Amino acid sequence: MATMLDVSRKAGVAKSTVSRVLSGTAKISEETKQLVLKAVEELNYRPNVLAQSLSKQETNTIGLVIPHGSSTSQYLGLLIEICQELADKAGKFLMITQVSDEENGGVNSIRALVDRRCDAVLYYNNSFFDQYNINGDTLSDLIDELPVPLVVMNCYLPRHPNHCVWYDHVYGARIPVDYLIQQGHTKIAYIAGPLSQRTAQLRLQGYEDALNDAGIELDSSLIVEGDRYSSGGFSACNQLLQRKAEFTALCCFNDLTAVGALHALQENHIAVPEQVSLIGFDNDAVLDYLTDRDFCSAFCTCLCHACDEFVAG
Amino acid sequence: MATMLDVSRKAGVAKSTVSRVLSGTAKISEETKQLVLKAVEELNYRPNVLAQSLSKQETNTIGLVIPHGSSTSQYLGLLIEICQELADKAGKFLMITQVSDEENGGVNSIRALVDRRCDAVLYYNNSFFDQYNINGDTLSDLIDELPVPLVVMNCYLPRHPNHCVWYDHVYGARIPVDYLIQQGHTKIAYIAGPLSQRTAQLRLQGYEDALNDAGIELDSSLIVEGDRYSSGGFSACNQLLQRKAEFTALCCFNDLTAVGALHALQENHIAVPEQVSLIGFDNDAVLDYLTDRDFCSAFCTCLCHACDEFVAG
DNA sequence: CTGAAAGCGCTTACAG
DNA sequence: CTGAAAGCGCTTACAG
Numbered sequence: 001m002a003t004m005l006d007v008s009r010k011a012g013v014a015k016s017t018v019s020r021v022l023s024g025t026a027k028i029s030e031e032t033k034q035l036v037l038k039a040v041e042e043l044n045y046r047p048n049v050l051a052q053s054l055s056k057q058e059t060n061t062i063g064l065v066i067p068h069g070s071s072t073s074q075y076l077g078l079l080i081e082i083c084q085e086l087a088d089k090a091g092k093f094l095m096i097t098q099v100s101d102e103e104n105g106g107v108n109s110i111r112a113l114v115d116r117r118c119d120a121v122l123y124y125n126n127s128f129f130d131q132y133n134i135n136g137d138t139l140s141d142l143i144d145e146l147p148v149p150l151v152v153m154n155c156y157l158p159r160h161p162n163h164c165v166w167y168d169h170v171y172g173a174r175i176p177v178d179y180l181i182q183q184g185h186t187k188i189a190y191i192a193g194p195l196s197q198r199t200a201q202l203r204l205q206g207y208e209d210a211l212n213d214a215g216i217e218l219d220s221s222l223i224v225e226g227d228r229y230s231s232g233g234f235s236a237c238n239q240l241l242q243r244k245a246e247f248t249a250l251c252c253f254n255d256l257t258a259v260g261a262l263h264a265l266q267e268n269h270i271a272v273p274e275q276v277s278l279i280g281f282d283n284d285a286v287l288d289y290l291t292d293r294d295f296c297s298a299f300c301t302c303l304c305h306a307c308d309e310f311v312a313g
Numbered sequence: 314m315a316t317m318l319d320v321s322r323k324a325g326v327a328k329s330t331v332s333r334v335l336s337g338t339a340k341i342s343e344e345t346k347q348l349v350l351k352a353v354e355e356l357n358y359r360p361n362v363l364a365q366s367l368s369k370q371e372t373n374t375i376g377l378v379i380p381h382g383s384s385t386s387q388y389l390g391l392l393i394e395i396c397q398e399l400a401d402k403a404g405k406f407l408m409i410t411q412v413s414d415e416e417n418g419g420v421n422s423i424r425a426l427v428d429r430r431c432d433a434v435l436y437y438n439n440s441f442f443d444q445y446n447i448n449g450d451t452l453s454d455l456i457d458e459l460p461v462p463l464v465v466m467n468c469y470l471p472r473h474p475n476h477c478v479w480y481d482h483v484y485g486a487r488i489p490v491d492y493l494i495q496q497g498h499t500k501i502a503y504i505a506g507p508l509s510q511r512t513a514q515l516r517l518q519g520y521e522d523a524l525n526d527a528g529i530e531l532d533s534s535l536i537v538e539g540d541r542y543s544s545g546g547f548s549a550c551n552q553l554l555q556r557k558a559e560f561t562a563l564c565c566f567n568d569l570t571a572v573g574a575l576h577a578l579q580e581n582h583i584a585v586p587e588q589v590s591l592i593g594f595d596n597d598a599v600l601d602y603l604t605d606r607d608f609c610s611a612f613c614t615c616l617c618h619a620c621d622e623f624v625a626g
Numbered sequence: 627c628t629g630a631a632a633g634c635g636c637t638t639a640c641a642g
Numbered sequence: 643c644t645g646a647a648a649g650c651g652c653t654t655a656c657a658g
Contacts, residue, residue: 016645023637
């Protein structure tokens with residue numbers, strides 16, 4: 001591979017002159033400039049970015065750490081797409097790496113990007129998939145320790161409110177419930193996500209808050225735990241039916257759960273939405289492919305917690 | 314940020330000694346080793362990977378270029394996941410970057426990774442999404458020119474058969490058709506993908522080959538073009554029905570197309586599979602969420618064209 | 627076992 | 643406008 005020294009020799013100038021021509025940071029006579037460009041062309045020269053970065057003490061690179069095990073998530077692709085677009089606009093190189101399936105995988109990935117001297121690092125905290133999820137304190141410690149900015153997505157860090165971007169799950173989850181109440185429902189059942197997960201806890205909280213604020217008494221027999229997949233929604237809904245729970249509306253942790261619940265209701269000949277109003281969450285792409293689109297979905301289109309939106313379809 | 318020089322001074326040894334302790338490439342007395350490690354610890358020292366790479370003339374890094382606009386693709390996440398896993402096993406760092414939405418975006422991304430001295434680069438050619446798709450000749454030229462190996466996925470390069478991994482779409486697409494023929498069907502309709510795309514052409518070819526080899530005459534009125542989405546499958550199927558085409562089986566470019574076709578058949582009160590056998594392609598995750606799973610899917614689980622599989626469900 | 631020195635391929639004051 | 647030299651933070655022959 002040709003180096004800058006090769007180019008300078010071929011052009012009969014100093015290395016520094018080649019550097020100046022290529023960077024355009026100094027006045028160079030047209031004549032030598034052409035000499036240099038010709039040599040660059042002939043040698044098919046490309047600067048070594050590693051050497052440039054080391055010398056300039058900056059890489060013009062943003063690091064992005066994506067979670068492990070998220071191949072099924074519809075968010076991942078969107079996240080990458082948006083980050084790439086913003087990086088392009090800012091003229092930065094986006095260096096993406098995925099967390100490995102090992103202890104401290106997340107921290108290791110962040111450090112790997114810092115060790116490669118990214119000017120800043122973005123970390124998407126996936127509360128669901130990573131078995132080796134980084135906890136908030138560790139993330140906060142990292143932010144304090146690292147020589148470059150670390151921004152964490154999908155996780156609230158009390159010590160570093162300006163270094164994190166998170167969803168307001170409590171608020172987001174209560175919107176559809178408020179809507180149902182507004183429609184006159186009082187017997188509203190809820191199929192939660194896996195309650196060991198914070199997101200699921202927070203959304204359940206939103207459901208409870210909405211009922212409380214409306215003066216509707218909480219009925220624990222109307223709440224069942226699902227697993228965030230359609231199969232969990234199916235069995236959870238069956239549980240509700242078996243215990244003869246009375247409800248006119250059913251709110252679900254997410255759309256997949258709602259799909260499962262829909263199947264269970266259909267099997268039990270309960271008409272949706274005539275007998276039971278069904279509502280999901282996420283505006284999941286899967287909704288486009290349902291034969292029967294009998295429920296609506298609340299969704300969250302923006303990574304910023306201020307932008308939650310709700311559409312009843 | 315502490316450098317190796319800082320560590321060496323703190324430990325009272327030479328820079329080279331610190332390097333040797335950290336790399337473990339030389340015998341070092343236990344005493345100085347401890348001195349060095351203590352200094353490393355106290356200074357919270359981390360080696361600069363850029364400097365290491367420049368000095369060692371290798372980065373131990375594999376580059377992966379993923380296509381632009383593929384946020385909706387189920388393959389992307391899986392591709393990343395598998396590459397990451399393999400890189401981990403090999404002890405390599407996987408540097409991922411996404412193609413920008415601009416002219417020469419693909420080539421630029423590949424070069425960006427080479428300029429960062431990746432030891433090898435993987436490029437996933439996405440025939441559907443990239444409007445600025447790299448053509449085969451350009452890719453072959455790149456392979457010849459680049460100082461590191463470039464491997465292209467999802468594209469066959471005649472000049473570099475050992476630098477590409479591709480799907481055998483013709484073969485893959487004929488398998489379900491062969492199956493239908495074997496079941497006794499002779500009137501088999503086909504909803505193609507967008508025929509401006511190579512993948513769609515090749516799969517249609519597979520359909521035609523299967524019929525030819527079985528001695529069944531091709532009937533162009535049984536072939537309609539879709540758009541690879543369910544809406545295209547829906548309208549394509551309606552076209553077939555409007556022209557009163559007679560068929561006992563319907564084969565589709567992919568599963569989304571088949572989902573659309575299913576809706577159209579249902580609307581026209583045509584029972585699946587009693588009156589029409591329906592078959593898709595991909596084993597798309599969307600199948601798990603259908604209320605009526607009345608068709609089966611051929612799928613391709615492996616990136617290697619030798620591993621196509623078929624399951625009739 | 628350890629150190630001094632050269633080198634990786636660039637950039638950038640410093641001179642002229 | 644251009645060159646010689648120092649420096650970015652490492653590794654690795656070369657000595658001893």
